Amino acid sequence: MTSNMAAPVVVGTDGSEVALQAVRAAAREAAERGCPLRIVHAFIWPLMRVPLGPAPGAPADAGLRNQAWQHVNEAVAEAHKVAPEVTVDGAVVPGAASAVLLAESSAAELVVLGSRGLGGFAGLLLGSTAVQVSAHADCPVLVIRGEVPASGPVVVGVDGSELSEQAVAFAFAEASRRDTELIAVHAWLYPTPVGPGDILPLVYDLDAFREQEERVLAESVAGWSERYPEVTVRQRLVRGSPGGALVEQSRTAQLVVVGARGRGALGGLLLGSVSHAVLHHAESPVAIVRKPRTVKGS
CATH class of the missing domain: 3.40.50.12370 (Rossmann fold)
Known part of the structure; x- marks a missing residue:
């Protein structure tokens, strides 16, 4: 998963502000633990057998795969702002969000994710991905709800x-x-x-x-x-x-x-x-x- 021997902090991103809050928190966790950071985007579209590249006549950077990498690159840039000393690895991984993060958890120090992401219903207090990953991950899971408090017990x-x-x-x-x-x-x-x-x-x-x-x-x-x-x-x-x-x-x-x-x-x-x-x-x-x-x- 990473060239660094230390187990990484893993965080999921989907381009939402909630996910970016989780990325910022994960970058701080990685810095404080002396771990690398791995940012993953679960790319479910290949399973749907839909076109992944730009449509005919569309810009070269259009298409679902390019959009997925844009989410990852944005998250990597955000992580570098928060913790420039941390080694950051970004990846687009085929699969559903829960399955991807659970697989990542087998070699992770910590999995970090937001309470909801894109596609979540506003009326739900917590997304299904957070519940499923928290229930089955092979390492501790940190669920971020808004900006992380700087103090408190x-x-x-x-x-x-x-x-x-x-x-x-x-x-x-x-x-x-x-x-x-x-x-x-x-x-x-x-x-x-x-x-x-x-x-x-x-x-x-x-x-x-x-x-x-x-x-x-x-x-x-x-x-x-x-x-x-x-x-x-x-x-x-x-x-x-x-x-x-x-x-x-x-x-x-x-x-x-x-x-x-x-x-x-x-x-x-x-x-x-x-x-x-x-x-x-x-x-x-x-x-x-x-x-x-x-x-x-x-």
């Missing part, structure tokens, strides 16, 4: 699951790299069945249950606090909806990190209800961690 959702632990690892590394504090949020409600045949008690000791949830939160960040002593951590235990709690925190955050699924999620779901809610409603960029690459220094 990194917020991570914690629930004690394996994916939550991976999200916590990613969030600590991000907070350290960004030189900001980390807010670990664990929201709880009364227990609910997580599988067929589960039998739950009719009466709960609320204090005991709260103490149990406090332990889940504390244990989830304890080891990582030792590994990243420079990161100030604030723990927030919230009684209520996990998705709602994270969306609320996103209003002052520069990044919200969640796992693709957590405790109690059905394996057949593309994304858990919490990550789905955060993707659609957060007011900050959102990182979805499903299969994180090895954290540097871990």
Whole structure:
């Protein structure tokens, strides 16, 4: 994919302003991580068996293929403005956007994309590409919603699951790299069945249950606090909806990190209800961690 041995940050572009916002964010991510940047345009038209070159009598730079390269070249130029020190590679790759980005994710440090692109319906909060890539990528996915905040904490959702632990690892590394504090949020409600045949008690000791949830939160960040002593951590235990709690925190955050699924999620779901809610409603960029690459220094 690239001559540089380091795994690249990959970003998709389609010529929209939302995509260019993602390109700018991806260029900054690549610069801060010391990675090359790979900009890809998913070129679906060859699959439609339509003419790709200029029509008879049209200018030489017309046609669908030339337009695709114009999108890529514009994005490369934008990336160079933001991070001139970063090695940038642009490519037009045949295929649908989700399939192309998922294939790219197998060798990427991070995939970055906008929340919507060209062809998206204005009434949708999030494009289908962002949802599909977040659910299945082989590396963390960063979804950009507007311009990236320059300050604010990194917020991570914690629930004690394996994916939550991976999200916590990613969030600590991000907070350290960004030189900001980390807010670990664990929201709880009364227990609910997580599988067929589960039998739950009719009466709960609320204090005991709260103490149990406090332990889940504390244990989830304890080891990582030792590994990243420079990161100030604030723990927030919230009684209520996990998705709602994270969306609320996103209003002052520069990044919200969640796992693709957590405790109690059905394996057949593309994304858990919490990550789905955060993707659609957060007011900050959102990182979805499903299969994180090895954290540097871990």
